[in-house]
Each structure stands twice: as structure tokens, then as C-alpha cells.
Amino acid sequence: MKVLMSGNEAIARGAYEAGVRFATAYPGTPSTEILEEFARYEGVYAEWSTNEKVAVEVAIGAALAGEKAMAVMKHVGVNVAADPIFTVSYTGTNGALVIVSADDPSLHSSQNEQDNRNYARFAKIPMLEPADAQEAKKYIKLAFEISEKFDTPVFLRSTTRVSHSKSVVTVEEPEKYIDKTGFVYNTEKYVMVPHCARLRRVEVEKRQQMLKEFVETFSENRMEINNPDVGIITAGMPYNYAKEVFPDYSYLKLGMVYPLPEKLIRDFASKVKKIYVVEELDPFLEEQIKAMGVKVIGKEIFPYTLEFDPGVIKNAIGKNTPEAVSPYKENLSPRPPNLCPGCPHRGLFYALRKHKVYVHGDIGCYTLSYMKPLEGLHSCICMGASIGMAHGMSKAMKEKGKGKVVGVIGDSTFLHSGITPLLDMAYNNSDALIIILDNSTTAMTGMQEHPGTGYTLMGEEAKKVDLKVLVSALGIQNIKIIDPLDQKETRSAIKEELAKDGPSVIIAQSPCALFKRANIKAKPALKVDPDKCEGCKMCLNLNCPPISWKKGITKEGSKRKGISFIDGTICNGCGLCEQVCKLGAIS
Amino acid sequence: MSENEVKSILFAGVGGQGILRASDIICEVIMEAGLDVKKSEVHGMAQRGGCVTSHVRYGEKVYSPLAEPGNIQTLVAFEKMESLRYLKFIKKDAVIIVNTEEIYPPAVNMGDAPYPEDVVAFLQKHYGKVISFNAAELAQKAGNIKTANVVLLGAISNLMNIDKSIWESVIKKSFPEKLVKINLIAFQMGIDA
Numbered sequence: 085m086k087v088l089m090s091g092n093e094a095i096a097r098g099a100y101e102a103g104v105r106f107a108t109a110y111p112g113t114p115s116t117e118i119l120e121e122f123a124r125y126e127g128v129y130a131e132w133s134t135n136e137k138v139a140v141e142v143a144i145g146a147a148l149a150g151e152k153a154m155a156v157m158k159h160v161g162v163n164v165a166a167d168p169i170f171t172v173s174y175t176g177t178n179g180a181l182v183i184v185s186a187d188d189p190s191l192h193s194s195q196n197e198q199d200n201r202n203y204a205r206f207a208k209i210p211m212l213e214p215a216d217a218q219e220a221k222k223y224i225k226l227a228f229e230i231s232e233k234f235d236t237p238v239f240l241r242s243t244t245r246v247s248h249s250k251s252v253v254t255v256e257e258p259e260k261y262i263d264k265t266g267f268v269y270n271t272e273k274y275v276m277v278p279h280c281a282r283l284r285r286v287e288v289e290k291r292q293q294m295l296k297e298f299v300e301t302f303s304e305n306r307m308e309i310n311n312p313d314v315g316i317i318t319a320g321m322p323y324n325y326a327k328e329v330f331p332d333y334s335y336l337k338l339g340m341v342y343p344l345p346e347k348l349i350r351d352f353a354s355k356v357k358k359i360y361v362v363e364e365l366d367p368f369l370e371e372q373i374k375a376m377g378v379k380v381i382g383k384e385i386f387p388y389t390l391e392f393d394p395g396v397i398k399n400a401i402g403k404n405t406p407e408a409v410s411p412y413k414e415n416l417s418p419r420p421p422n423l424c425p426g427c428p429h430r431g432l433f434y435a436l437r438k439h440k441v442y443v444h445g446d447i448g449c450y451t452l453s454y455m456k457p458l459e460g461l462h463s464c465i466c467m468g469a470s471i472g473m474a475h476g477m478s479k480a481m482k483e484k485g486k487g488k489v490v491g492v493i494g495d496s497t498f499l500h501s502g503i504t505p506l507l508d509m510a511y512n513n514s515d516a517l518i519i520i521l522d523n524s525t526t527a528m529t530g531m532q533e534h535p536g537t538g539y540t541l542m543g544e545e546a547k548k549v550d551l552k553v554l555v556s557a558l559g560i561q562n563i564k565i566i567d568p569l570d571q572k573e574t575r576s577a578i579k580e581e582l583a584k585d586g587p588s589v590i591i592a593q594s595p596c597a598l599f600k601r602a603n604i605k606a607k608p609a610l611k612v613d614p615d616k617c618e619g620c621k622m623c624l625n626l627n628c629p630p631i632s633w634k635k636g637i638t639k640e641g642s643k644r645k646g647i648s649f650i651d652g653t654i655c656n657g658c659g660l661c662e663q664v665c666k667l668g669a670i671s
Numbered sequence: 672m673s674e675n676e677v678k679s680i681l682f683a684g685v686g687g688q689g690i691l692r693a694s695d696i697i698c699e700v701i702m703e704a705g706l707d708v709k710k711s712e713v714h715g716m717a718q719r720g721g722c723v724t725s726h727v728r729y730g731e732k733v734y735s736p737l738a739e740p741g742n743i744q745t746l747v748a749f750e751k752m753e754s755l756r757y758l759k760f761i762k763k764d765a766v767i768i769v770n771t772e773e774i775y776p777p778a779v780n781m782g783d784a785p786y787p788e789d790v791v792a793f794l795q796k797h798y799g800k801v802i803s804f805n806a807a808e809l810a811q812k813a814g815n816i817k818t819a820n821v822v823l824l825g826a827i828s829n830l831m832n833i834d835k836s837i838w839e840s841v842i843k844k845s846f847p848e849k850l851v852k853i854n855l856i857a858f859q860m861g862i863d864a
Contacts, residue, residue, distance in 0.1 A: 088698050088708070192713045216709070216736070249711035249736035250695070252702055328677075328735040394739035408741030410758035411797045417752075417776040417784045419685065421721035624781050629720055632780035646782060 089253040091220045091246040095156075095184060096121035098221035102228045103259035104152045105129060108139040110500060111529040112158030113193035114247040115186035119156050120532075123541050127261065132533055132541045135467070135500040136161035140168045143181055148274065150264040152180040152228050159187040159200045160466060164501065169237065170207045174284040175274050176235035176291075179264065182227045183209075186242045189364045189391035193244075195447065195466060197389065199365035204239050204342035208288050210295055211239035211342040212304070213320040217251045219304075223339065226304065234291055234298075241341070243364070245321045245391060296343050304339025307352055315356030317349070317369060317380065321392075322362045328394040330401070344372050353378045360385075360401060364392050423452055425629050426606075426656035428594035429521055432492075432568035433460030434626055434660065435575045436519075439582065441490045442477065446470040446502075448494035449528045450521050457625045461492060468493070468501025474516035475509045475587075487582040489516045496526035496534045499549065503558065506589070510559030514587045517578075521568075522551060523596040531599060555589045562588035569594050571663040597656055607657030612648045616669035619644035623661040623670065630655040677730035679738035680827070683757050684749025685774050686723050689820030692845070693749075694725035696824060699841045701729045704833045711736035722753065745830060747823055749806075750774045751790050764799045768826050770806040770819065802826055804864040810857055815850075818857035825861020 089097065095118050099107065105128045109119040123130035133139035136157040143155035157165060162185050169183060185203070188194040204211035212227050214220040220242065227238040272280045299305060311332045318326055319338040327335070336352040338344070353359060361370040361382040370382035385400045386392075398405050423430050433453040436443065437460060445451050445461030446469060453460030463473060474491030481489065493502050498520050506518060526532040533539045538548035555563055562584050566577045574592070581588035609630075614637070623631050630653075635646035650661070650670070662670045680697070684690045694710050701708040712725040726738050743761045748754030748769040761767070769791065778784035794801045804826075810819040821842065828838050842858055843851050 086702065088695075088702055244713060245711060245736065248713060249709060250698060251709040251733070251736065252707060324734040325737070329739060393737045394735050395741070398739065405741075408759045410755075412755045412758050412793065414755075414787065415784075416756055416787070417778040419720070419722045419776040421686070422777065424720070621781070627777060629777075629780075632775055633782040635782055 085255050086252050087255055088250050089217045089221075090117065090248060090250045091214070091217045091242055092117040092186075092248070093121050094217035094221040094253050095224050095240070095242065096125070097253070097255060098224035099154050099182075099228075100125045100128070101221070101256055101258045102152065102225040103261050104154055104228060105261050106143070106146045106151045107154040107156065108133045108142045109156035110134070110136045110139055110161060111526050111532040112161050112186075113529055114188060114244040115156050115158045115161070115184065115242070116529045116532065117247075118184060118186075119541065122154075130541050134535060136165040137168060140165040140172070140183065143183075144168060144172050144177070147177040147179040147181040148268065150179040150266055150268070152232075154182045154184060156184040157186070158194065159185055159198055160194060160196065161185075162200055162203055163198075164467065166203070169203070169209070171276050171281075172237050173207045173209050174276060174281055174288055176287075177231055177237055178235070178268055180228045180231035181237040182224065182231055182240055183237060184224075184240045184242065186244070186247050188244050190244070195464065197365060199368060200239075200241055201341050201368045202366065205368075208292055209237050209239055209342075210234075210340060211241055212339060213241045213341045214246060214339070215320050215323045215337075216246060216249070217253045219339070220246060221253055223304070226339075234295060236291055236295075241320070243321055243391070292343065296346070299340050299343055299345040300347050302340055302345065305345050305348055306337045306339070307348070307355075308335040308337070309355055310334050312355060313357050315352060315359045316362050317352065317359060317373065318362040319369065322364055322397070325392050325394045326362050326397050329398040329403075338369070341369065344369065346376055349373055349376065349378060362386065362392075362397055365389075420455060421452055422627060422629055423449060424597050425654050426597035426658035428523060428568045428592065428597070428658075429453060430458070430626055430628060431571060431574060431594070431658075431660050432519065432521060432592045433458045434664070435568070435571055435578060436460060436490065438575060439578060441488050441582070444470040444473040444477070444489075444491040446491070446493040446497050447528075448497055448521070450492060450494060455627075457627050467497055468505060471502050471505035471509060471518055474518065475505065475512070475514040478514055478516040479512075486515055490582075491516060491518045493518065493520055494527070495520060495522040495524065495536050495551065496532070498551075499535050503554070506555065506560065507558045509587045515585065517581050517588045517590065519590045519592055520551060520555075522591050522593045523599065525596050525599050527596045527598065531596070551591050555591070560587055560589050562586065563591065564588075565591045565593055567594050568592040569658055569660060571660070597658070607659070609652035609655035609657055610650050610659070610662055610670050611652070612650055613669045613671065614647055615639075616667050617644070617647040618642060618667055618669075619646045619648070620667075621648070622666065623648050623664055626660055626664060628661060631661060677728055677733050678745070679743040680727040680745040680747060681738065681743045681757055681760055682725040682727070682747050682749065683753045684723055684770075685753065686720050688723070688749045689817065690723045690725055690749055693820040693824055694727050696821075696841055696845050697727055697827065699845070700833055700838055701727075703837045703841060707731060707733045709733045709736035722756065724757065745827070747827060749820065749823065752787050754790060754794060755787060758797075761798075766800045766830060767794050767798055767802070768823060769794065769801065769803045770823060771803050772805055772807040772819070802864070806861070809860045809864060813857035813860055814853045815857075818854050821854045821857040822861040822864065825858040826864055827861075828858075829862060
């Protein structure tokens, strides 16, 4: 049967068809839908793990028990999980283990643009890279076969364009699941103390040699000899872009991007006159091919940064195509993403901007508050970093930083990697203030469950962590719980906690405005009273989407030049602007 | 034109306008009509009120889910000024369908920037065919403002040689039963617009 599927849906389907019934992940764009889709299949176990490192460790445990296990994450998630990944490469997997890395060329939804193909080489783990949804389904199956055959973890690399593009996929009957679980005792293989790890180190190199033989005849490393003047070596989505604009050239399409088939590459080189290596981001294939002594053209003409499209490839190879231009030359107002109407984060940052503080941010919707006019935070590096960075800055600044350094972090992010740095703050007696923005969900990636929501990915009720008890157990004594939509309470809590010695934590609790389960009855939309509004633009500082300002609406006896309006179709009546307006013009 | 002529439609608008749903429906329709189809969009940050685009490409055999800039035959702008943002992607003889509804970006909301004037006239001056109407008003007439995306699908269907019954059967499958009738009315309004 033919179905239209995204790359992510196809990865989930392929794993299911391959007989995989065990998968873990931490949500992250563009990977999130893989596990959400997988969890819908009959008879599977799928979990949101607290972070990617845990996800990989849980999957390793399942693999050592004999299962076929899959761990899924976005590219930067692999950084978090790198520790177990590098060593499970030594132990091997017993059952099977596939790690899916969804990379994000062009940083559509990420803090960096790292090329995770480098991890394959670094950790000596083979990596497959599909070019569309049909291949994604096929390759995840092949990844499990290779994992079982060579007793190795295998990477499947996707990119945003593969994960989030849809194409026609033929679905097949799933393999029958066979329970092969049981204890396998083999301490020399699985206890990675130096003595045993040294032995395994040698095995890793043997496996590398076997894989290098295997890839020479691997069916997905495919030559298409057409016009012998020009050959293109490529993999993943760029193959499609190149085929689109140069359908007549010859191709070596690599389904496995690590290790590379050296003989096959030499064979291809002997059949074509000139070779381009077409790859996004790093010259990963190019450098290895050049090291083989094969002459190719790569990053001399192709960009290092951002994702490609067919035009990028056409222009680089220089087919004299004029750059596409728009006849419209005026500046168009940008449409940056914004916090939603009624978002509780808006209340917290509006209150926080009244203080002259340096705010370390973290990964989540609230990061969007960095923009004008809220300008709510001043740094953002990675998941969990806000707490350690606030602590470090506070220590370094000593008295100068007292009462002036804040870290903000979401509930899901806090549970992902904020607990250990907060413990560090308590242990080393920090002076920083940490604010946990608890909206009871993982909002940015689309409302995923986590240990603080009381539900699992499979929809079962779960133990719900009590943030206050957790924070207290870490050794933090100053803890306040507030509602960020209450400006008075929020401002006074921030003021009090900044003034205190030692570390403080404010838990700002209010459910995400889009969160269905909270069953928030949307309050009636607010209105501006045109008789009372003086057009001071105070409410505009909230940067709330329904609020706009129209000039030219003047009033007798007033200097006003225009007034505010609230679009009642999108206002959810959160009441923040009512509190911000000093003239009582909003109700 | 080569034998394998691949056509491209670019959907552009603002998060929350049902662009991704509309492009999903059109892909299903194309697949049901027996052609190859690919589409591409970006989720995540774009959902938070930002710009949303979706490329749909179809033909006998489609490789790239992204169109080559400057080579798109049809632009469907779900919001008036968004039509201007992507002109470099479309061909000089492209057909433009534009919903004349205005959704202000933040700078316009704040009174710091003007909303572009005479958008449709500008498009008409530079491009061969411009079809403009207020899809939100038509959707309201159909009975639900949220069906504006399906009104636009009706207008697109006029440009594609695919049997109306296929469109209607995919629309029926795409919505819960109680919303099917209203969406079919909206679709017809787009055809007549």
C-alpha cells in the first residue's frame, strides 16, 4: 500500500516493520515525531527518557537483554549522549542498537549546525543516511540488520529536510516479533575497565575492517553511470537536489556515509572525467576521498554553511544561471516567532525586565523572549546551561554580581539537565537566582510529556515529580512558588529572592496556553476602552500578538496620537495587559 | 519541456493559518491522481506565529522536495503581504493566488512600520496571472473562518487538471465527519472565487 509519509513517520514505520518493539528518546526538533509515531504501534514499548544520555543507556540495557532497541534524538542530543555511545561502540550490542540522529542544517530550530557524520568516524560506528522517506524506512531496517550482523551500534542520520518532508512510501507487513531476551553474562565484553576495554579496543578495529569489506558491496552504495564527463559523489538529501538540476550526470550515491567504500569510489573515479562531492556542512566525504588520493572538487565551490537546495548546487557548478531575484525592493517587516497570546513566560519576563539583572537563558519557548521589546535574557548555550552559567558568573563577579545574576530554565529542560548544576549551586553556595518556568509540558517541541507532567509517552499515568521537594532535596533553602501571570506577586518574589544571600529558586507555575490537558477555560477577550486609552504604548511592551497600535485616533483635550487595540479573536484573556495599563483602559 | 516535467507550488503564510494541512491535502490528491509527489516544510520555531512555507512538487518522478529558487510555477499566499516575501522563488510567468486578508507582523502592530500598500496591483504589474480574493471572508460565509485554507485549495484546483471527485474524497478523509460538509462548501467557494 502506498502512503504519504514524512521521513520521521517512515523511520518509525521501518523500525516497526523490522520487528523493533523498544525505543527511547528525548524530544527535539527535527526528531520528535519519530517516537510519537512509533508509540502508536501495537505492542511496542516507547518512552520519553529524561535526556538523551539516559535514552541511549536505556536502549543499551534493552539491547544487552537481546532486544532490537532504537534511541532517537536531535543532533545536539548526541552530544549529551556521547559518553555511553563512545563506549557501547567497544562492548557491542548483543541484540541490536540503532541511534537516530536528526541533524538541522540551516539551524531551523537549533542552537548550532553540527554535522553528526563526524560522530560516526569519531566513535567508529557505521552510519547510514537516507535521502527521502522511502529510503528512511528501508535504511532503518538495514541499520538493524547491520547492528545484528556486526555486533555494533549503528547510526541513522536524518536531516530536517528528510525528517520533515513528505513523499510516497510503500508500507509492508511487519516482521513477526520474537522475544529473544535473556541474561548474557560476559564480563570481558561488557565490563569496560581498562583491562577488558583494551581487549575490546582491538575488536573494534577488526570490526572496522570487516565493515570496510562489507560496504564495498553494500546494495545502497549505488553507481549510476550516465554522462561520463561529470560524476557526482553524494549522499542523503543533496542527492535529490543534484538529480533535480543535473539528471544526466553520473552519480555515486552513498547510502552508508561511514565507513566509505574505497574500491567502489576508485572504480567510479575511473569511469568519469571530473568528480564533484556534493555534501552539506562539513567536507566529511570529501576529505576522506581526497585522502585516498582521488581528485575531487568539493568545498572549493560549495558552501560550508546552511542547507543546500537545487539552486545552490546549480550555481556552484556554474551553469551560468542568474541568481533568482525578486522585483519587490522595499523592506518587508519580518515575522519572527513570538510567545503565544496568554503565554505565562511573558508575565515572568515582563516582571524580570524591571530589574537590572543579567539573565542566562536556556532551550525552550522562553528563549524567544530575548527579542525586543521584552529583551528577557542575555545568553543561551544549550540544554541545562543556564544554571551553571549563572552560578559561574555570580562567583566570578563576587560582590559586583550580588543580586544581579539570574538563570531561567523550563520544567522539561530542568529535569533534562538542570538538576546536577543546581546541586552544584547549593553545594558551592552560589548567590545566583534560578527561575524554573514550569508550564507543565515540553512546549517548544509540541507538548511532550516528561517526569513532571504525570503521564508517559504511552499515555499512562506516572509518578509526577514534585519540583519544590526536588529542589529542596538538592540543598536549596530559599524556594518560592508563584504565578507569573500575577505581576504583583512575581515582582515582589523576584525582588525578595535577589536580595537574599545564597542560592534561591523561584518556581513560576502556570500551564502553557496551548496545553489542552490543563483544561484552562479561556477567559473572555479583553478590550481597550478608547475613552481611557492615552496611546502611551505601555501595553505594547508585552509584545503580545493580539495587541496593536493604530495612529491617528486622537481625542479632544488629549495629546494622544493613536490608541491600542486588542484583536478579540486571538486574545485569551490572560489579564497581563490589564495589569500593565496604568490608566485602567483595558478590561 | 523535458518528458519528466515537475511542477512546483509554494504555499506561504503565517503560523496557524492551516498551511500545512492544506499542503497535506493537495499531496494526497496528487498521489490519488497517480502522480509522484514530495513536499517540504519546516516545523518548530515557525509554529510560534512566524512565517510558514511549504513546497509541493509533483510529476512523473520527483527527486527534490524543495524547488529551485526562481523556478516555481504557482505561489499561494495565505496572507497578502506574505506574497511579496517569496517572489524570488517564482517564475516570471507564475500564477499567484493571494488571500487578501491582512495579518500584521509585530512592527506593524506597534505602529513602527507600515503594512505594504497596493500589493495586488504590484503583483499584477509584474506577473501574468494574479487571482485575489479574501479567503477569510469566504470561509466565514461557508460557516467557519478556519476553512480559509480549503477555500484556497478550491482556487488551486482550478489550475490543476485533477478530477473534482478526487479532491472531494480526500477532503472527506481529512476532517472529522462534522466538519466535512462545511469544508466541501468552502472548497466550492474557492472554485467559484
